[in-house]
Each structure stands twice: as C-alpha cells, then as structure tokens.
Amino acid sequence: MTEKRNIVIKIGSALLANQDLLTPRFGFLQRLLEDVMRLRSQGYQVILCSSGSVALGLRMVGETPETAGVSDKQAAAACGMPLLLNAYKQVGHEYGIEIAQVLLTLGDFEDHRRFLNTRNTVHRLLEADIVPIINENDSITTEEIRVGDNDRLAAKVAQMVGAQDLVILTGVDGLYDRNPDDPEAQFVPEVTDVSDYMEATKGKSTLGTGGMATKLQAANMAQEAGCTTWIAQGEVDRPLSAVLSGERRSTKIIAHENPLSGWDSWIANRLQMAGSVVVKDTVFDTMAERKRAVRREDIISMDGDFTRGDVLHIYDKQGVERARGLSDFTSEEIRVLVSNPEAEAEKLLGYRTKGEIIRGANLVPLETRHLLWDAPAAIAEEATGLGG
Template identity: 80%
Template sequence: MTQKRNIVVKIGSALLANQDMLTPRYGFLQRLLEDVANLRAEGNDVILCSSGSVALGLRIIGETPESAGISDKQAAAACGMPLLLNAYKQVGHEFGFEIAQVLLTLGDFEDHRRFLNTRNTVHRLLEANVIPIVNENDTITTEEIRVGDNDRLAAKVAQMVGATDFIILTGVDGLYDRNPDDPEAKFIPEVTEVAPYMAATKGKSTLGTGGMETKLQAANMAQEAGVTTWIAQGEVDRPLSTVLDGSRRATKVLPHPNPLSGWDSWIANRLQMAGSLVVAEAVADALAEGKRPIRRADIISMDGDFTRGDVLHIYDSKGIERARGLSDFTSEELRVLTHNPDTEAEQLLGYKTRGEIVRSNNLVMLETRHLLWDAPGVINEL
C-alpha cells in the first residue's frame, strides 16, 4: 500500500469479549493490534471504534446480556471500561504505541461545535502518534440520548475525520442477500446502493446492540461522505490489511462518486431525529428545483421539541422525507409563528429576524442514494 490511508475500524463486542466468560479475548486483540502496528509502519492512520465495555463489566455486577436493563448496562460500562482499556494498553505496548480513550455521546455528533471540537481532539492524537479508541459513553447515556449502536457512531467518526476506509469487523464475512444461515444465501461482494439489501439484514448478536441492518445504515452514512466501507469477518490473522489488499473475502460498499461537503454531510447524516416538518408537495418540489428557504407559510404540521440549530427532517404531504435542514427557531417559537401567520415575526418573538424557518444554505435535499427515515407516527397539526 503506497497511498496513505486514514482508516476507521469498528470492532464488535462479540470479537472483544468471550461470550461465556465475559472476559477480554486477548488472542483477538493481539492479532488486531499487530495488524494496526503494521499499517501504521506503512504511514497509515488508524482509529479504533470499540465496543466491549458493557459486555466486559456484566460479570462484575452479576448480570448477563439477557438479564441486564439500562441501569445495569450503565453500571457494567463503568466496570468494563477500565478492563477494556487495560487490555488494549497491555497489548498495544507490545507493539510500541500509546492509546487514548475518547468517550462520546449523541450531543457530540449532533451539536456542530462539539462535533468540530471532537474532530480536533482526534486529529491532535493522531499527530502525536497516539491511537484514539472511541466508544459511546454508556455510563451516562440513556435511551433518549444514546447513539444506539457503535456501527453508526463509527461511521460518524469516519465522516468526522475524512477517512478513506471504514472497516466493520463482525462475526460474518460480509453481506448476504438473505440470512447467511440459509443454504441458498448468496454473498454480496460489492454494493453501490444499500437500500435494496435492507430487508435481508434483520437480527443482532447476543452481545451487540446492532446487526447487519445497522452496518448498512453506517455504510450509507460513510459512502455519503466519500468513504469506502468494508464489512468483514474479524476472527482471522491480519484482519485489517487482508481486507484492504483484497486477499480475503469482504463486502465492499462503494463511496458515492459525488460525496456531500462536510457541512451538508453533517446535516444529512443524523443519529436521532430532533424534530420534523411537513410541507405541501408543491413546496417540496420547489425546494428540490432551486435554492429557497422554508418559510412559516410553507408548514402544514410539525413534530418534536427542538432547539435553534437542531436539524429537522422535512416531509411532503405524502409522508415522504425530502430534505433535512437546520432550524433557525425553537419548536416553541415555531408554534408561535405558525399560529399567528398574519403577525410580524419580530413582533411575536421580540427580536429582529427574517422569519425563515430553514435557510436555503442550511438545507440539504435527499436523493435516492440516502436511506430515508419514516415520518413520526403522530404529527402535531398546526
């Protein structure tokens, strides 16, 4: 490999923790970090997005993956994180490199300033020749604020750092057109569009929170940012370099030939829905035809409690998601504006404003290459 690569690797819990004993799998870590050391020696940057802290901590608090609730998992994460980092540190020192822990929550990705601050931290660690090990901060997160799976967290990291390659190490050798347990299942070596394969991706592992469905969602987010995604079996020698040099089987998800800009990619690739708007179909068509803002007169209904700067999902009257954009108002302010359409915005809100709900330069139209989100079940009519 002559061209320098910026590689983000996602490692699932089942690879890192023994399923019966819930202890670190040092043999796997040895193979993984030896390969990381070789890639780094060739001049490549490597960032690890690691699951495993919850799985490793369950035994300490006397729980199992099946019995643990959210508070149990938070406590298990607190117990398991030192074990996970110690395992990485012990093995990493064998190959002469240092590691650093980067714990993130949903807000670190959804708030743009925190997103940039996190990116700066990761880049500084790479400059210092330190390997960042990124994980969701499971100790403090709840169902309402958590990312939800480390596949999409890792995809956001890949987007954040401008990765060239995003490798998802898992328990199977890639994507199949149906459940791989089916004897007639066919392996998919290369994917341009992930949407046709979503129906075949249900199910998850015992220790993990995401199955192949979240991996394809993550791959879609990465390809929008121009990143090549690889889905591969992790239980092999040289688990990373054998994927990158093509010497073993893996599913390759191709990057889009015209990736979004960093700003548009941040707007379009969400982890949770802060809120949504419904506009008339004619308005949605007009948005697609040219740059124009969304105004209060355009809005049929809205959903969610959001703040200024949150990204809203924009649906047409048929319930089809058409765009995502940055809100200039809180949900409370927007309700005031839409319920008083004949009163000047400045008079209603007490400050000077153009009254545009989503400005044109903060609006990203969704194309067929995006995975669309279903509209909320209950819409608050205005």
C-alpha cells in the same frame, strides 16, 4: 503510500469479549493490533471504535447479557472500560502503539460545535501518532439520548475525520442477500445501493446492540462522506490488511463519487430525529437548486420538541422524507409563527428576524442514494388523511 490515509476500524463486542466468561479475548487483540501496526507502517492513521466495555463489566455487577437492565449496563460500562483499555494498553505496548480513550455521547455528534471540538481532539491525537479508541459513554447515557450502536458511531467518526476507509469487523464474512442460515443465501461482495438489502438484515448479536441493518445504515452514512466501507469477519489473521488488499472475502460498500460537503454531510446524516415538519409540495420544486428557504407559510404540520440549531426531517404531504435542514427557531417559536401567519415575526418573537424557518444554505435535499427515515406516527397519520 505518500499521504496519510485515515481509516476507522469498528470492532464488535463478540470479538473482544469471551461470550461465556465475559473476559477480554487477548488472542484477538494481538492479531488486531499487530495488523494496526502493519497499517500504520503503510501510512494509515488508525482510529478504533471499540465496543466491549459493557460485556466485560457484566460479570463484575453480577449480571449477564440476558438479565441486564439499563442501570446494570451503565454500571457494567463503568466497570468494563478500565478492563478494555488495560487490555488494549498491554497488547499495544508489545507493538509500540500508544492509545488514548475518547468517550462520546449523542450530543457530541448532533451539536455542531461539540462535533468540531471532538474532531479537533481526534486530529491532535493522530498528529501525535496516538491511536484514539472511541466508544459511546455508556455509563451516563440512557435510551433517549444514546447513539445506540457503534456501527453508526464509527460512520460518524469516519465522517468527522474525513476517513477514506471504514472497516467493520464482525462475526460473519460480510453481507448476504438473505439470512445467512438460509441454505440458498448468496454472498454479496460489492454494494452501491444499500437500500436493496435492508430487508435481508434482520437480527443482532447476543453481546452487541446492532445487527447487519445498523452496519448498512453506517455504510450509507460513510458513502455520503466519500468513505468506502468493508464488512468482514474479524476472527482471522491479518483481519484488516487482508481485507484492504482483497486477499479475503468481505463485502465492499462503495463510496459515492460525488460526496456531500462536510457541512451537508453533518446535516444529512443523523443519529436521532430531533423534530420533523410537513411542508407544501411547492417547496420541493426549487429545493434542489436551493433557490429559497423554508418559510412559515410553507409548513403544514410539525412534530417534536426541539431547539434552535437542531436538524429537522422534512416530509411532503404523502409522508415521504424529502430533505433535512437546520432549524433557525425552537419548536415553540415555530408554533407561534405558524399559528399567526399574518403577524410580523419580529413582533411575535420580540427580536429582529426574517422569519425563515430553515435557510437555503442549511437545507439538504435527499437524493435516491440516502436511506430515508419513516415519518413519526402523528405525521404519518396526518399524511394519510391529506393524501385521501
């Protein structure tokens, strides 16, 4: 392998922490990092997205996965992160692997400047032949401002670094067409459209925060960025290289042949909804060619409180999401503009502006390959009324 190939590995909590003792599983870490060493010798640049800090810290704060509340989990994350990093450090030293910790929050992905700064840090670590171990900063995040699962976090990291491969290691050998407990469940070796299987992905692990649904959401985000995803059992020898070589069973979610650009991928692949607007159907007639911006006269209604530079989800009158785009105004400014359609935008806002809510260059139409987001309740109700 002549060129460096970026690969992101996501490891679930159940693989890293003993479910009963809530202690590090050193046997798994040895198998994992031995395989990381093997991939690095083949020319891969490896980034780990590792769960486990909360699980490893629960015992120290006197809680269990069943009893822990938000503040308990935040405290457990603070206690468990040194344990997790120490375990990686100990085992990594055996294989000549240097590691670095990168803790991220939702804002590091959703704010473009912070996104680029984080990307620069990760690239610099890779240049120094150091393996970044990335996790959400669970000790400071709350439900309102957190990513919520490391599956989608890993997909955003894959997008960030331009990875060609994303391997999600979990407790099952891949995707099934229904609950794997069903005796008639059939294994799915390859997927092009993840939406075909979203209904078959209910449930989540005891220690983790995500189930198969978040893994497919992550795979869809990776597809958009031109990254192929594998979902595979982690509790085996050579958990990574055997998957990439096709030597053992896994589910492969194939990257799109024509991925979005880095800018469009950042706009289209969101972790949380900052705000949304319903626009007239005529807006979508020329949206695919980006011949026009979304203007204030196009907006029928809106939902959410957001700021300039946030990405808005754009719905038609039937409540179907059709696009995502970068807002040039705050939610308050848009309300002022929409409420006063005859007044000049400059006079209303007090500064020079064309009054375009979303510029054409910052607008990404959603194709059938995207997983669409349900409209917020207020917009869904209004859409029902409009449709009637």
